[in-house]
Amino acid sequence: MTDIALRPPRLAALASPTRFLEFSGAVQPWLYGLAALLLAAGLGRGFSVPPDYQQGATVEIMFIHVPFAWLAMMCWTVMSVSALGTLVWRHPLADVSVKAAAPIGAVFTLLALVTGSVWGRPMWGTWWVWDARLTSVFVLFLMYLGLIALTRALDDPGRSARAAAILVLVGFVNIPIIKFSVDWWNTLHQSASIIRLDGPSIAPVFLWPLLLCALGFTTLFFAMHLTAMRTEVLRRRVRALARMTARGAEA
Numbered sequence: 659m660t661d662i663a664l665r666p667p668r669l670a671a672l673a674s675p676t677r678f679l680e681f682s683g684a685v686q687p688w689l690y691g692l693a694a695l696l697l698a699a700g701l702g703r704g705f706s707v708p709p710d711y712q713q714g715a716t717v718e719i720m721f722i723h724v725p726f727a728w729l730a731m732m733c734w735t736v737m738s739v740s741a742l743g744t745l746v747w748r749h750p751l752a753d754v755s756v757k758a759a760a761p762i763g764a765v766f767t768l769l770a771l772v773t774g775s776v777w778g779r780p781m782w783g784t785w786w787v788w789d790a791r792l793t794s795v796f797v798l799f800l801m802y803l804g805l806i807a808l809t810r811a812l813d814d815p816g817r818s819a820r821a822a823a824i825l826v827l828v829g830f831v832n833i834p835i836i837k838f839s840v841d842w843w844n845t846l847h848q849s850a851s852i853i854r855l856d857g858p859s860i861a862p863v864f865l866w867p868l869l870l871c872a873l874g875f876t877t878l879f880f881a882m883h884l885t886a887m888r889t890e891v892l893r894r895r896v897r898a899l900a901r902m903t904a905r906g907a908e909a
Contacts (some may be wrong), residue, residue: 675750675751675891675895678751678887678888678891679888679891679892682884682887682888683888685884686881686884686885686888689877689878689880689881689884690878690881692877693874693875693877693878693881694874695874696870696871696873696874696877697870697871697874697875697878699870699874700721700867700868700869700870700871700872700873700874701721701722701867701871701874703866703867703870704718704720704721704864704867704868704870704871705718705721707863707864707867708863710864713780713781716777716780716781717864719773719776719777720777720864720868721867721868721871722769722773722871723770723773723774723777724868724871724872725868725871725872725874725875725876726766726767726769726770726773726875727770727774727795728872728875728876729763729766729770729875729876729879730763730766730767730770730795730798730799731798731833731836731837732876732879733759733762733763733766733879734763734798734801734802734826734829734830734832734833735830735833736755736759736883737755737756737759737760737763737805737826738826738827738830738833740752740753740755740756740759740823740826741756741822741823741824741826741827742823742827743755744756744819744820744822744823745820745823745824745827751887751891752819752823753815753818753819753822753823754887754890754891754894755883755887756805756809756819756822756823756826757809757822757890758883758886758887758889758890759883759886760802760805760806760809761802761806761886762879762882762883762886763802764799764802764803764806766879767795767798767799767802768799770795771792771795771796771799774792774795789843789845789847790835790839790840790842790843790845790847791836791839791840791845791847792845792847794832794835794836794839795836797832798829798832798833798836801825801829801832804825805822805825805826805829808821808822808825809822815894
């Protein structure tokens with residue numbers, strides 16, 4: 659019995675909000691702890707690297723800007739998978755995942771835009787330029803805001819879930835545009851330097867701290883996502899209980 663209880667529940671089992679609350683409650687502390695360790699190692703090594711021969715000490719912004727930019731796209735990708743869960747598989751927690759992830763993705767996208775501007779100012783001589791990469795990321799930020807507004811504007815949970823899922827899937831077309839914009843158009847933004855067919859072009863002294871930071875922020879995202887999902891599940895339970903109480907009072 660103990661061995662069975664310690665096994666991670668299957669995806670179908672997590673469709674039960676109660677089972678999900680139990681599982682996520684047990685996993686959350688470990689995710690936050692792992693994220694803290696990874697970020698401490700990554701940022702510690704990153705902020706102690708030697709100055710770059712071109713960028714100087716400003717290269718250290720890379721260790722937070724690049725993970726923010728990756729997570730801005732990854733969060734929308736996670737929401738797209740959840741949107742399929744809403745429209746195709748009718749998973750009861752899929753809509754919860756979309757609604758919980760949207761504010762987190764919006765914050766990561768905003769941080770990517772801000773840190774990118776700070777990094778770009780000494781490199782490009784300007785805080786902002788309307789090139790393909792920056793513009794497409796800014797559009798992604800507006801899409802996050804629009805999705806948040808949509809989920810809060812509709813009172814009917816069913817209509818809100820379907821509308822949000824459709825918007826997420828339609829908006830996913832912007833993700834490959836962001837990724838390949840530096841290859842398709844001539845932009846100020848540098849081309850891909852990590853995920854390349856011929857291997858990363860970044861020196862190992864910069865690459866390994868960057869990967870640690872990316873893994874740490876990714877772990878932090880999933881921990882925060884679980885927390886937000888738990889909050890949304892509990893909020894919906896409170897609303898359902900309030901409606902039942904109101905109906906009982908009317909009867």
